[in-house]
Amino acid sequence: MKKLYHILPILLLLIGSQAFAQTPEQQKMIDKALKMRDSIMESLNLEDVQKQADQQQKRVEPDKKSSTKTSPIPTATKSEDKYWKNTLASDKDKKLKNWNKGTADLVFNYAYDSRNDKINYVKVGSIKVDGTIELNPTDKIPVLQPLNNFKNSNNFFDIHNPDAYQYSNEKAGFKLNPYLLVYQNEQQIGILTIGNSAKVTLNLLTPGDLYFGDEGYILSWVYVDEACAIKANENWSGDLSNTGNPIMVETNVVYNLNFNPGWNMVKTEVIGTYEFPNAAEEDRSRYKKHNHTSIASIPNDATYFFRWAIQY
Structure with missing residues (x-):
């Protein structure tokens, strides 16, 4: 994540200069920067969502532990075979x-x-x-x-x-x-x-x-x-x-x-x-x-x- 945040300002600077006249080589760099931006922003968004989900889960788990009691697994009882009962x-x-x-x-x-x-x-x-x-x-x-x-x-x-x-x-x-x-x-x-x-x-x-x-x-x-x-x-x-x-x-x-x-x-x-x-x-x-x-x-x-x- 730190590496992404270091790269992002450079990309934004390159993208911001696209309003001025650009040489073909510069335009190629800008196009490449746009693709990288989209990719990075997508990654940042997914990680943010994951962080929010993790934080929400951490808040919910203590509540579950305090409000939910563990039920013991019922012991199965073998039913008597009616075909051999008293037989x-x-x-x-x-x-x-x-x-x-x-x-x-x-x-x-x-x-x-x-x-x-x-x-x-x-x-x-x-x-x-x-x-x-x-x-x-x-x-x-x-x-x-x-x-x-x-x-x-x-x-x-x-x-x-x-x-x-x-x-x-x-x-x-x-x-x-x-x-x-x-x-x-x-x-x-x-x-x-x-x-x-x-x-x-x-x-x-x-x-x-x-x-x-x-x-x-x-x-x-x-x-x-x-x-x-x-x-x-x-x-x-x-x-x-x-x-x-x-x-x-x-x-x-x-x-x-x-x-x-x-x-x-x-x-x-x-x-x-x-x-x-x-x-x-x-x-x-x-x-x-x-x-x-x-x-x-x-x-x-x-x-x-x-x-x-x-x-x-």
Whole structure:
């Protein structure tokens, strides 16, 4: 800066003499001086601005220190995983790990007795003292609903147009549950679901989570009194938001169910996922396809999930 201030008077003297007649050489010097002046004045102005800013910052900083208190960084708390809360899962030997409840009955509920305030059910299996699961449904279900009532009682709520259902022997008696109740001393202590995903086996039992896109499958138990079938294939597009902020998706839902008289099983698969990472937890994902098919036996990769009754 000092050097600039020493040069500036000389330049001004040269520039001031341009009002008089000048030789070409003098004019060149004056032109050069004008350019240097402009450059120097620009530099001086920028430095002045910077000085003013620095002085202003120095005045502000003490005020900030005196008026602003430093807030501690909040400690993050790990939220409990709802899919494993009060939940036990089986190993490859169909045995619940860490089971310590003694023996328990696995039952299929079919009606509610309002007069006696109790659930009517039949026993379909048991959990042994060591957590081993045994299933052998043989009893008949005494109270059934017509097959064509499925459009009003479908637990998955994934067909939007009831006319999409096609029934064979629509008056056949029918009952479907995607879970078994676990009873001990005539009291329900939990539920048992079968599938290959802790998320899917809970999502498809939870009204607000039915449309989540976590992939996997859940098995349902079905009893019918006559041979019958349910078919449907619906392509749908629209809003599946739980929060009021629209999330538009396209879904395909297929039912290809053929039942023999007695006990049957249905495999419900969630295939494909729409991810919404910036949405609220209730809208974090949506399924692309649900595929419902009849199966003859429990798949080899299936896991048994026991959830304590405290959740329900």
